[in-house]
Each structure stands twice: as structure tokens, then as C-alpha cells.
């Protein structure tokens with residue numbers, strides 16, 4: 001069963017939402033809170049250790065009803081079945097989309113092209129487990145017989161952002177291995193990392209689904225050359241590991257066949273941290289923590305698959321986001337985790353959301369005349385309060401924000417935690433209520449200054465409140481956003497799992513690189529031509 005290709009704007013639900021929008025666009029959320037003491041209860045989902053309060057949104061029960069009607073009309077349920085069953089829903093690349101299989105429970109049977117993929121998934125998981133154990137325990141050693149102290153993940157995009165974010169977020173659970181990430185083609189990146197390494201005790205994990213990515217191959221080559229300054233060709237097999245679908249290319253690079261961790265075309269790069277792409281995670285926090293991350297994601301998969309849409313966290317968050325994106329014309333969404341550990345979370349989500357849903361052609365190949373993927377950005381609170389919150393509170397743009405918080409801190413510092421969480425609660429309250437002129441005057445502000453000190457409020461937020469940051473809860477959180485991306489792709493009738501938009505720049509960079517070597521430049525606009533000449537003059 002293929003995914004239905006329905007233009008959302010032709011649905012009755014969309015028309016209902018359009019006329020409903022006109023009736024509520026100027027209503028302040030405060031009014032609804034005042035009218036209904038139970039509003040928050042009605043718009044909160046409690047599931048496992050997640051408490052998701054979406055009541056501080058510019059929605060009513062009627063809005064919610066039409067948004068749910070939209071899921072019916074775009075046949076979301078059928079699309080979800082196709083997604084989980086491994087059908088070729090990535091039609092432009094002719095692939096299934098099965099990152100969910102990587103965290104499925106033992107005994108699951110999922111077929112791709114008539115073959116059960118689960119035995120291979122579990123055999124790679126076993127390999128990850130044993131390999132991680134051998135490196136962490138020191139059973140596997142480097143070429144001078146010393147235990148490993150450092151791990152370098154060499155990859156970019158999905159082969160970097162997921163592992164880097166998870167390792168950073170779960171640093172509390174880390175073991176003695178020091179992890180590094182090299183991604184940028186900027187040689188200063190790799191050289192800064194190399195500076196910190198001892199070749200005798202460093203393991204290099206080259207991660208590239210295609211094994212053709214310029215950045216990763218250049219960085220891996222630079223590192224291999226540096227390694228060979230002190231080691232021999234035979235020593236490579238003790239220090240270089242690869243994760244890829246392209247086994248032949250990995251072998252050509254010189255990695256031993258036994259050191260290759262396979263992955264599959266049915267795992268998209270930006271959804272691949274659950275596969276062997278997560279090897280660095282397993283090395284950094286240990287395999288049982290890695291497995292708990294996967295377990296959390298699996299629990300969210302089950303919730304998404306089985307929960308009715310009214311109380312289905314990814315579905316509800318996706319619908320609210322469509323509401324702002326397509327009816328309020330909000331251009332962006334902010335992700336504000338109140339945890340310094342989630343410092344890289346928004347950066348990670350940027351690829352997930354923007355590479356997936358940054359599309360302007362629908363599933364029938366026609367140009368789209370409605371908005372698709374939002375711009376994702378954000379930084380942890382409370383830092384971000386002192387950076388960009390001014391614009392969210394008093395700027396001219398509507399910026400829906402997800403506030404992610406954890407009740408218990410990991411270091412058990414209650415005093416700091418209460419202060420952090422006071423800010424967490426205060427911000428969404430302030431964004432909701434604002435401050436009117438009479439309140440400003442009551443504070444003794446002189447009349448002429450009141451316009452500047454008034455806060456309109458009515459700024460939407462979701463509160464995603466979780467008991468504690470653990471591998472399992474992080475797994476749930478990441479999977480929650482993955483499914484939100486899926487739901488939105490279905491509603492917008494776009495293909496969320498290809499990324500042709502990143503190709504043009506790569507092609508042109510290849511052409512320019514050759515031209516720089518030959519010092520001849522052809523077919524450029526005169527701005528680019530001047531820039532190239534200026535560069536040549538300076539270097």
C-alpha cells in the first residue's frame with residue numbers, strides 16, 4: 001500500500017481550519033484559560049515519564065477537532081502502517097524507511113523486499129556490543145599494546161550530528177574514553193583534534209553511509225597519513241573502523257573487512273544514530289546505556305503506533321506545528337531545552353527537520369503553494385533568555401517554542417535545579433500572559449515608558465517535561481521528534497526521506513576545486529568570478 005498523495009489544502013479539514021482561524025486569530029489565550037479552569041488538563045498528555053502540556057497554544061477544542069480531521073483526510077493511519085511495515089515510502093530513492101527496525105524488540109519480523117531484516121540487525125548489534133566491551137575493558141589494544149584512551153568519530157551530517165549530540169547529552173554516563181568528533185572539511189578542525197591525540201591509544205571510527213562524502217574521506221585520509229607517520233600499514237587494522245553501506249569503497253580505503261560495521265539503505269543518514277553509526281555512542285557510554293537509548297526510542301515507536309491521535313505525543317506536536325506554520329504563517333520554531341546537556345539538541349534537530357521537510361514539490365511532482373518545513377533553531381535555557389528571548393517576547397514575529405525540561409538534575413544540586421526550573425516555568429507563563437499597561441503602571445513606571453514595558457503575551461509554547469535525563473528518556477525524546485517529522489511530511493504531501501537539495505552545492509564545489517588547481521575559471525557569474533580571483537590573489 002503506497003502512501004496516499006493528498007494535497008492537504010483540498011481537504012475539508014483545511015477549509016474548516018481556514019475559516020476557524022479567522023475567528024480565533026486575535027483571541028488571547030488568557031481568555032481561554034480564564035474561561036476554563038480545566039484547560040491545562042484537557043491539553044496535557046501524561047505518558048511514562050513524559051508530561052506534555054500543550055495548553056499554552058492558540059488552539060481550542062474546535063481547532064483540535066479540525067486538526068484531527070486533517071489526519072483522517074490525509075490518511076495518516078495508513079501512511080504509518082506503510083512506514084512501520086517497511087514499504088518503499090521513500091519513493092524518489094526507492095527505499096524503505098526503517099530506523100524503527102533498529103530499535104525493534106527481539107522477535108520482531110520486518111521485511112524489506114521479501115526478506116526479514118531483523119537477524120542482520122541483531123547480528124550487527126551483537127558486533128557493536130562485543131566490540132564496545134573489548135575497547136572499553138582494554139581487551140583490544142593499539143599497535144604498541146596499550147589500551148585505548150581516545151575515540152575519534154569521523155563523519156558529517158547524520159554520520160556526525162546524532163552521535164555527537166547523544167554523546168554530549170549523555171556525558172554524565174560516560175566512561176574513561178575521551179571522544180572527539182571531526183566533521184568539517186575545514187582543515188583547522190581535524191588539526192585541532194589531532195593535536196590532542198596519541199596515535200598509539202586512539203581508535204578512529206570512519207562513519208559514512210555512502211563512503212563518498214568529500215569531508216569524511218578527506219578527514220579520514222589526513223588522519224591516516226598522520227597515523228602512518230608513527231605506525232605501519234599493518235597497524236591500521238588495529239586502529240581504523242568503518243561504518244558504511246559501501247563495503248567495497250571502505251576496503252579500497254584500507255580498512256580491514258572485519259573492522260567494517262554494515263548499515264543499510266533503508267536507514268536515512270539523519271535517522272541513523274540507532275544503527276552502527278551509533279558505535280561511538282556505545283563506546284562512550286557503554287553498550288547497555290546505548291541499548292537503553294534504543295529501548296526509549298522503541299517505547300516511543302509503540303506509543304506513536306498504538307495511541308489514539310488525540311493523546312499521541314508526536315501526532316499532537318506535529319498538528320500544532322502545522323497550525324502555526326500554515327495558518328499563522330510562523331516561519332520558525334525554537335527548541336529550548338532547560339538542560340545544558342542538551343546543548344547540541346537544536347543543531348541535531350535542524351538536520352532532522354530541515355533536511356527532511358525542506359521541500360517545495362509534492363509527492364505528485366508538482367510545485368507546492370503552501371508552506372512546508374519550519375526553520376528550527378534554539379539554545380538551552382537559561383542562557384538563551386539572555387540572548388534571543390527579547391525577540392520572542394517583544395519582537396514582531398510569532399515563534400512557537402518547545403520548552404524541554406527535566407524534573408531531577410543529574411548532579412542532585414537542588415538549589416541550582418530549583419532556580420533553573422523557576423526560569424523554565426516562568427518563561428512559558430510570561431510568554432502566555434505577558435504584562436498589560438495597568439500592571440506596568442502599578443510597578444511605578446512613568447506613563448511615557450509604558451509602551452516599551454508592555455508585553456503582549458499570547459506567545460505559544462509546548463512544555464515537554466520529563467522526569468530525568470537518562471539514555472532511555474533521551475531515546476524517547478529523539479524518536480518523538482522523528483515521528484513528528486514523519487507526520488508533517490504526510491500532511492504536507494512531501495517526500496521527507498530524500499535530500500536532493502544538498503547536491504547542487506556539492507557539484508559546484510567539485511568544479512571550483514578543479515578550477516582552483518588549474519587557475520582557469522569558466523561559466524561563473526561575475527560576483528563569484530571576482531571572489532575566486534580575490535582568493536587566488538590572496539593565497
Ligand SMILES: O=P(O)(O)OC[C@H]1O[C@](O)(CO)[C@@H](O)[C@@H]1O
Nearest residue numbers: 157158159208209210213269502
Ligand atoms: O554518511 P554520508 O554518506 O557520508 O553522508 C553524510 C550526510 O550527507 C548528506 O547526504 C547530505 O548532506 C546527509 O543526508 C548525510 O547525513
